[in-house]
Amino acid sequence: MALHVVSDLLIFLSSMAVATTFAVMRFRYRKDIFMGSIFIAFGALFAACGLTYLMDVILFWKPLYSLAGDIKLVAALAAVLTATILPFLAPRLGRLLAKARTSKQNEQYFLAVSNSSSDSFYILQSVRNEAKKIVDFRFVFANSNGASLVSSTPAKLVGQLLSTIFPFNRTDGFFDRYTQVVHSGIPLTEEFPVESADVNATWLRHQIIKVDDGIAITATDISAKKHAEIKLGKTLAFSRSLIDNSPFPILALELDGTIREINPAAERMLEYTNEELAGRATPLILHDPDEVARRAAHLSHELGMTVLPDISVFTVHPSRGLIDRQEWTYIRKGGSHVIVEISVTALTDELQKVNGWLCVAYDITERKHTEEYISHLAHHDSLTGLPSRALLNDRMELALKRAHRNSSKVALMMVDIDNFKRVNDSLGHSVGDNLLISVAQRLQHTIRETDTVARMGGDEFIVLIDDVRSDEEAEKIAEKLVAVMAAPVTINGEQHPISASIGLCLYPEGGGDLDALLKNADEAMYFAKAEGRNMYQIFSKDMASATAKRRTIENALDCALSRNEFDVVYQPQISFQSGKVTGIEALIRWNSKLLGNVTPAEFIPVAEQTGLIVPIGEWVLRTACKDARRLEEKLGHGLTIAVNLSPRQFQQENLPEIVSDALAESGLEPKHLELEITENILVNDSRKAMRVLDRVRALGPRIAIDDFGTGFSSMSYILRFNVDRLKIDQSFIRNIMTEPNGAITRAIISLAKGLKINVVAEGVETAEMSEILLREGCDEAQGYFYSRPVAFGEIEEVIHRINLDASSRRR
Numbered sequence: 100m101a102l103h104v105v106s107d108l109l110i111f112l113s114s115m116a117v118a119t120t121f122a123v124m125r126f127r128y129r130k131d132i133f134m135g136s137i138f139i140a141f142g143a144l145f146a147a148c149g150l151t152y153l154m155d156v157i158l159f160w161k162p163l164y165s166l167a168g169d170i171k172l173v174a175a176l177a178a179v180l181t182a183t184i185l186p187f188l189a190p191r192l193g194r195l196l197a198k199a200r201t202s203k204q205n206e207q208y209f210l211a212v213s214n215s216s217s218d219s220f221y222i223l224q225s226v227r228n229e230a231k232k233i234v235d236f237r238f239v240f241a242n243s244n245g246a247s248l249v250s251s252t253p254a255k256l257v258g259q260l261l262s263t264i265f266p267f268n269r270t271d272g273f274f275d276r277y278t279q280v281v282h283s284g285i286p287l288t289e290e291f292p293v294e295s296a297d298v299n300a301t302w303l304r305h306q307i308i309k310v311d312d313g314i315a316i317t318a319t320d321i322s323a324k325k326h327a328e329i330k331l332g333k334t335l336a337f338s339r340s341l342i343d344n345s346p347f348p349i350l351a352l353e354l355d356g357t358i359r360e361i362n363p364a365a366e367r368m369l370e371y372t373n374e375e376l377a378g379r380a381t382p383l384i385l386h387d388p389d390e391v392a393r394r395a396a397h398l399s400h401e402l403g404m405t406v407l408p409d410i411s412v413f414t415v416h417p418s419r420g421l422i423d424r425q426e427w428t429y430i431r432k433g434g435s436h437v438i439v440e441i442s443v444t445a446l447t448d449e450l451q452k453v454n455g456w457l458c459v460a461y462d463i464t465e466r467k468h469t470e471e472y473i474s475h476l477a478h479h480d481s482l483t484g485l486p487s488r489a490l491l492n493d494r495m496e497l498a499l500k501r502a503h504r505n506s507s508k509v510a511l512m513m514v515d516i517d518n519f520k521r522v523n524d525s526l527g528h529s530v531g532d533n534l535l536i537s538v539a540q541r542l543q544h545t546i547r548e549t550d551t552v553a554r555m556g557g558d559e560f561i562v563l564i565d566d567v568r569s570d571e572e573a574e575k576i577a578e579k580l581v582a583v584m585a586a587p588v589t590i591n592g593e594q595h596p597i598s599a600s601i602g603l604c605l606y607p608e609g610g611g612d613l614d615a616l617l618k619n620a621d622e623a624m625y626f627a628k629a630e631g632r633n634m635y636q637i638f639s640k641d642m643a644s645a646t647a648k649r650r651t652i653e654n655a656l657d658c659a660l661s662r663n664e665f666d667v668v669y670q671p672q673i674s675f676q677s678g679k680v681t682g683i684e685a686l687i688r689w690n691s692k693l694l695g696n697v698t699p700a701e702f703i704p705v706a707e708q709t710g711l712i713v714p715i716g717e718w719v720l721r722t723a724c725k726d727a728r729r730l731e732e733k734l735g736h737g738l739t740i741a742v743n744l745s746p747r748q749f750q751q752e753n754l755p756e757i758v759s760d761a762l763a764e765s766g767l768e769p770k771h772l773e774l775e776i777t778e779n780i781l782v783n784d785s786r787k788a789m790r791v792l793d794r795v796r797a798l799g800p801r802i803a804i805d806d807f808g809t810g811f812s813s814m815s816y817i818l819r820f821n822v823d824r825l826k827i828d829q830s831f832i833r834n835i836m837t838e839p840n841g842a843i844t845r846a847i848i849s850l851a852k853g854l855k856i857n858v859v860a861e862g863v864e865t866a867e868m869s870e871i872l873l874r875e876g877c878d879e880a881q882g883y884f885y886s887r888p889v890a891f892g893e894i895e896e897v898i899h900r901i902n903l904d905a906s907s908r909r910r
Contacts, residue, residue, distance in 0.1 A: 104159065107152040114149025118142040140181045147174035219245035219318040222310060223261055225281055233278050236261040236313065248299055248318065265295070277307060277314055284309045290321060301325070348439075350458040351446070356381040356410030359455065368439075368462065370432035381410055382458060385429050394425070414456055417445040426463065438463045480554040482532060483539035491553040491561060495613040498565045502606055509606040510564035510573035511613075513620040514542065514580065517598045517632040519558035526595075533590045534597065545583050546576070561617070570605060570637070577603045577635040585633060598633035600624050609638045622646045629704060652705050655693045660714060664691055667722045668888035671897060672741070672859060672881045675873045678905030680898045682739030682773065683730075684881060685723035686888045687715070703745075712745045717757055719743075724765035724772065726891045731771070733895050741773040743805060749776060755794040762798065769799025775826065777805055796821075803859070807847065825851050829862025829882070835871055848875050 121142030151174045154167040223236035241256040249256070249264055261277075262269055271291075280287050287307040293300055302325040306317040342349050348365035350358055358376045366372055369385060376384075383391065388408070395408040398415055406415055416423035423443040428436050439460040446455040478490035486494070495509075502509045516522075516538060523531035535558065542552045542560060551563040562580065567573050584599035602624025610616040619638040626645075627636040636642070659665060669683040689697045706712040720742050727740035748754060762769055774795065796802060803824040827847055834840040844860075851858040860872050863882030872880055886897045 100159070104156050107156045111149045111153040111156070114145045114152070118146035118149065121145070137184075140177075140184060144174075144177045144181045147177040150174065217244065217319075219248045219316075219320075221245050221256075221316045221318070222313065223277075223316065224311075224313040226260070233281060236274075236277065238264070239313070245318065248320070249297060250299065265298070273305075280307050280309050280314055281312065290325075292325075345459075348460040348462075350382060350460075352382065352410075352456040352458065354453065354455055356383075356414070356456070358382065365460070368431070368437065368460065369429060375432075382413060383410065387428055387430060390428055413441075413443045413458065414445075417443050417456060418453065420445070427460075429460065483536055483554050485539050485543075485560070486551060486553040488553070488555065491551065491563065492613055494551050495563060495616075498563060499606060499612070501566065505566065508567040508569070508573070509616075510562075510567045510576065511604050511606070511609075511616040511620050512562040512564070512577060512580065512635075513602040513604075513617070513624040514560040514562060514584070515600050515602075515624050515628070516558040516584075517600055517628070522595065522597075530590055530595070534588055534595065537588045537590070538584070538597070538599075541583055541586075542580065545580060561620075567605070573603060573605055574635075574637065577601050577637075581633065581635050600627035600632050601635035602627060602638065603635055604638040619643065625708075648701075649705055652694065652697060652702050653709055655691050655697075656689075656702055656705060656709070656711055659689060659691060660711075660718060662692065665689055665715065665718065666890065667719055667726065668890055669726070669894045670881055670888040671886050671894070671901060672739070672879050673885050673901060673905075674879050675869075675877055678908060679902045680738065681879060682741060683727075683894060683898075684741040684775075684888075685719060685726075685743075687719050688888075707745055707747055710747060712747045713751060716743075716745050716748045717761075720757065721761045721764060724761045724767045727771060728765045728767045730891075730895060731767075734898065737768060737771045738898075739771055739773050739801070740767070741775055741803065743775045746777065749791060752791075754791055755798060758795055758800065759798055762800075770801070772800035773803050773824070774800050775803045775805040806861075822856065824857040824859055826859045826861055827877075832860050832862045832868060832872075832882075833864070835868055841871075844872075845875050848877055852876060 119142075121139070125139060125142070147170070150170045151167075154163070154170050157163060158167055220240075220242040221238060222240035224239050225233045226235040226237050228234050238256050238259050238261070241253045243253060246253045246256050251264075256264065262274070265273075276287055276289075279285075286309075288305065290302065290304045292302050300320040301322040302320070304319040304321050306319075308315050342351075342362050345362060346364055348368045349362045350365055351360050353359050357378060358380055360377045361369070361371070361373050369376075391412055392408045394412045395406045398406040398412060402415065406412060413423060423441075425441060427439055427441050429439050430436055440463050442459045442461075444457050444459075445453045446457055448454050478487055479485060480487050495511075498509045501507070516534070519531070519534070522534060535554075538558075538560065539552065539554065542562060546552065546562060546564065550565055551561075553561040553563070555561055562576075564573060564576055580601060581599065584597065587594040587596045589595075602620040602622065604610065604616050604620035604623060606616060609619045619642075622642055623636040623638040626642055627634050630636065666688045668686050668688055670686060671680045672682040672684060673679065674681045687699060687703075689699075689702055691697050703712070706715055723740050723742045727738065731737045744754075751757070758772075758774070761767075762772065792802065801823040802821075803826055804822050805826045806828040807825045825847065827844060831840045831844050831847075835844050848858050857878045859879040859881065860868075860877050861881060863869055863872065863880040863884045865884055868882075869880060869884060885901060889897055
């Protein structure tokens with residue numbers, strides 16, 4: 100009986116536990132459980148059955164058979180009801196089981212798809228507070244890519260809070276938008292940059308939808324796409340900037356030829372705005388139909404196919420991968436025309452498929468102007484605008500061909516402005532430039548329009564006279580140019596005296612080409628300068644021979660000083676009052692190892708022209724000062740030593756230093772040194788001469804004017820520079836017994852006496868000349884009558900002889 104009681108109680112308790120479980124499940128999961136009546140029926144059945152077992156236990160102690168019967172009846176009714184309902188619910192239950200099976204398969208498919216997707220997928224459940232407000236989201240699912248995006252695994256990610264995994268969702272406003280999706284049910288799609296180091300992407304696209312009380316997020320990594328878009332955007336912006344800022348007109352066309360847009364340069368050229376043309380016209384509106392038709396005919400012949408006079412004339416070549424470059428005439432909106440060169444190229448996409456055309460125009464008018472300007476610069480002098488050597492070559496070639504064909508002559512003249520360097524240095528380069536411009540205009544106005552004036556550089560001009568019939572005709576033109584060039588030039592309101600030396604050379608006698616004619620004209624010009632300037636010389640064969648000799652001298656002279664080929668000889672100067680030697684003049688002699696003895700008249704002009712006279716003159720000065728000091732020691736008294744200074748030496752700013760060094764090295768007293776200069780130095784560059792003379796005179800030497808009477812002979816310059824002696828040129832002394840030389844000599848002596856300036860006569864060769872000079876009151880003389888120039892070793896003996904003769908005559 101005890102076993103019976105225990106068993107019934109256990110059955111009762113178990114039945115009530117099952118019934119309670121069914122009731123709790125039905126209440127708790129009422130939203131998720133389908134067919135909840137089954138749970139109620141089974142729960143009631145188990146409860147009724149359990150009570151029957153409990154009544155069996157109670158009946159052992161109390162005879163409540165009526166209550167037991169009622170409970171059994173209830174259990175029976177519950178059993179009958181459950182047994183009756185269950186068959187009817189079985190099909191539906193089967194369908195539910197089938198759906199469950201399908202749902203499981205779908206879940207497996209979902210997991211397979213989501214894990215194989217390249218996108219990141221998450222399902223998050225809303226986390227609410229007691230007020231039912233969403234405070235966060237919890238991960239309930241994540242595919243493998245979603246976990247990899249945050250360097251995690253799906254297992255670790257599920258159950259985590261969104262704010263923990265993606266903190267930036269709070270600060271960047273994503274959380275609020277997610278909440279809005281849950282509340283409204285409206286999906287959200289957005290793209291955004293990611294700056295978090297916890298996320299393995301720089302750009303993401305989110306697609307968010309509501310799922311129950313949560314959201315599903317599909318995240319796509321678009322970093323590569325965005326970077327490509329940014330790069331493309333920069334490239335397009337750069338291209339856009341290039342097109343907009345291009346100085347060349349550009350038209351972008353659609354594939355059918357419709358104008359897509361034009362840049363600002365095109366708007367300026369065509370006088371149309373972009374709005375007037377874009378999408379409304381083709382380039383044909385800008386072209387003459389006849390010109391288009393001619394181009395179509397040319398292309399048809401070139402390609403062996405029919406090319407219609409439409410947009411094809413621009414695109415037929417670019418469609419074949421070529422660039423179409425052609426000259427066209429653009430017709431502007433106002434009707435004016437402009438000649439352009441248009442380059443048409445094809446525009447292609449990533450697959451190299453043509454999707455449009457690009458037309459770039461170049462204004463040929465401007466280009467031609469530029470070409471003409473460059474050509475002008477290449478063929479004309481920038482200062483005077485005269486033809487340069489290149490253009491002269493072309494014109495000379497044509498002139499020579501005509502002369503050969505017509506048996507005529509061509510005259511080539513080398514025109515050089517006399518003393519231009521002094522003008523340029525003393526008055527400034529601005530005045531010098533204006534002088535060159537005036538000379539160029541003067542030459543152009545003098546010759547015929549068919550002739551040519553060219554500038555070779557510096558102050559040298561070339562005059563080319565075409566179709567000359569005789570030498571006389573050419574010489575008349577040269578005479579006219581000399582006369583025209585002798586007129587003063589007015590610059591900035593001041594008149595400047597000028598002159599020119601002209602070398603004339605004729606074809607065919609003077610040379611067969613431009614180089615030969617230029618060379619010979621240059622030689623003739625040099626001879627004109629040597630003869631006194633302000634004249635012309637016509638080239639001859641004798642002149643060519645002299646030129647060759649001069650060049651030989653020039654080459655030998657270049658190394659004569661280093662080879663010690665120069666000597667200094669001395670000629671005494673005698674006082675008419677005492678008859679004794681008062682001084683000596685230092686004269687240079689050249690004994691060349693190659694040429695033998697070369698006279699000063701031959702090599703001094705060459706040395707002047709080449710500039711070698713500067714070091715040679717300095718050597719003579721130093722040597723003469725040393726010899727004068729040695730002679731002073733031998734004689735026991737001092738004599739004046741006269742040394743010539745060339746114009747080139749006088750132009751040296753350091754001349755005073757050179758004189759000072761020569762005096763210091765030799766120990767010669769400055770009062771015993773006399774420096775001889777020509778009067779032309781004073782006349783041609785008086786301001787500079789005054790400055791240099793003042794510095795030299797401050798050292799103590801005397802200043803003498805050599806060859807007086809052969810230059811400008813202006814007594815005002817002599818007074819202005821306070822010279823000590825005048826040396827009458829030997830050309831007057833040699834013919835002193837004839838007029839007007841005698842009168843000139845007397846006048847010079849008389850003027851010098853009035854100014855209390857000592858006068859020395861050069862070139863005294865006879866006693867008769869000496870007597871005339873003595874009578875006229877000349878102070879001193881030198882010449883062959885007294886002594887030839889002798890070497891330093893002989894000068895002491897010559898001085899003793901002259902002084903002894905003077906003493907004998909006095910006794």
